[in-house]
Amino acid sequence: MRTSFTLATLLALAALPSAAQAGSGGLGGGFIEMIMTGRDPTPPRGAVAAPVPGAPLGVPERLWAPQQGRAAPQAPDPRYAALPAYEPEPMGRIERGFDPRYERQVVDYDGGHAPGTIIIDSPNKFLYLVQPGGKALRYGIGVGRPGFTWSGVKTITRKAEWPDWTPPPEMLKRRPDLPRHMEGGPENPLGARAMYLGSTLYRIHGTNEPNTIGQNVSSGCIRLRNEDVTDLYNRVKVGTKVVVM
Numbered sequence: 001m002r003t004s005f006t007l008a009t010l011l012a013l014a015a016l017p018s019a020a021q022a023g024s025g026g027l028g029g030g031f032i033e034m035i036m037t038g039r040d041p042t043p044p045r046g047a048v049a050a051p052v053p054g055a056p057l058g059v060p061e062r063l064w065a066p067q068q069g070r071a072a073p074q075a076p077d078p079r080y081a082a083l084p085a086y087e088p089e090p091m092g093r094i095e096r097g098f099d100p101r102y103e104r105q106v107v108d109y110d111g112g113h114a115p116g117t118i119i120i121d122s123p124n125k126f127l128y129l130v131q132p133g134g135k136a137l138r139y140g141i142g143v144g145r146p147g148f149t150w151s152g153v154k155t156i157t158r159k160a161e162w163p164d165w166t167p168p169p170e171m172l173k174r175r176p177d178l179p180r181h182m183e184g185g186p187e188n189p190l191g192a193r194a195m196y197l198g199s200t201l202y203r204i205h206g207t208n209e210p211n212t213i214g215q216n217v218s219s220g221c222i223r224l225r226n227e228d229v230t231d232l233y234n235r236v237k238v239g240t241k242v243v244v245m
Contacts, residue, residue, distance in 0.1 A: 097211030102126075102140020104228050109136035113243065118156075118204075118236065120222055120244040122149055125214045127204070127222065129235060139232060140213045142223040150220055154197040156204075156240045159233060160184075163194040168201055171219060192226040193233040197242055204242070205229060 102125065109130060113119060119128040119136075122143045128136040143149060162184030172178055182188050191206020204222045206229040207213070213225060222244075224232065 098225070099140070099214050102213050104137065104139050104231065106131070106135055107138045108134060110134055111136075114241075116236070116240060118232075118240060118242040120242065122151070122245060127224065127232070129232060137232075137235075139224050139228045142207065142212045142215050142217045144218050144220040145216045148218065148220045149216070150202070151244050154200065154202075154242045154244070156195045156236060156238055156242060157198055158196040159238060160194045160196075161233075162188070162192060163190045163203075163205070164188070165190045191223070191229060193229045195233065195236065195240075204232070 107128075109128060111119060111128070111130070113130050115130050115132045117130045119130065120141070120143075121128065125141050125143060127139045127141045129139075130136050164184050165182045165188050166180070167175070167178045172180070184190070186208060189208065190203070191208060194203045194205040196203050202220050202222070204224070206226040207223040208226070210225045212223065217223075223229075
């Protein structure tokens with residue numbers, strides 16, 4: 001019987017070259033194992049190999065298998081991690097709600113007034129400081145509401161930085177909610193500077209509401225943005241002629 005088994009084994013080994021060429025038969029190392037051990041290692045038809053833990057379903061192993069010696073993932077560059085999600089654009093020097101038409105600028109002027117004279121163009125909401133050579137500095141302004149506009153020629157009789165504000169009795173009668181007195185400062189409605197006109201209650205002054213420039217909003221005073229009234233204040237002196245139109 002041993003002789004018969006040995007002979008069968010030799011015959012099977014001799015048939016390997018031709019069997020390996022018959023690729024459709026699925027022969028190979030598994031066939032040798034079968035004839036040597038008597039067990040068939042080939043999975044039954046329709047059987048599915050157990051998945052390898054961590055393997056993507058349906059993806060060949062050669063495309064996902066970890067590579068030996070692969071470098072560890074690089075940590076994020078802290079320069080980029082620290083950046084904000086977006087870069088806000090700068091606001092610029094124009095306040096929110098301020099119409100850029102009223103920006104301070106140099107313009108041509110041929111009104112016939114001497115350099116250094118202030119001209120208040122109430123209908124168009126501009127103040128001109130006349131310069132030599134047919135030029136003027138033009139500022140946007142806010143002027144009196146309907147019924148509170150006026151015209152005439154005055155002079156600057158006093159100048160004040162961060163002026164206090166004491167509403168006159170007639171204003172308190174219209175607006176009893178107003179304070180009787182307010183110290184100068186950023187919240188004061190007279191703003192950063194004031195130039196008093198003659199013996200009247202009217203002033204050229206700043207405002208903490210730059211969005212009101214270009215409008216009829218006051219009780220007769222002329223208002224400018226704080227940065228503009230400061231610029232004008234530094235250019236004029238007591239005694240400057242003011243023409244209100």
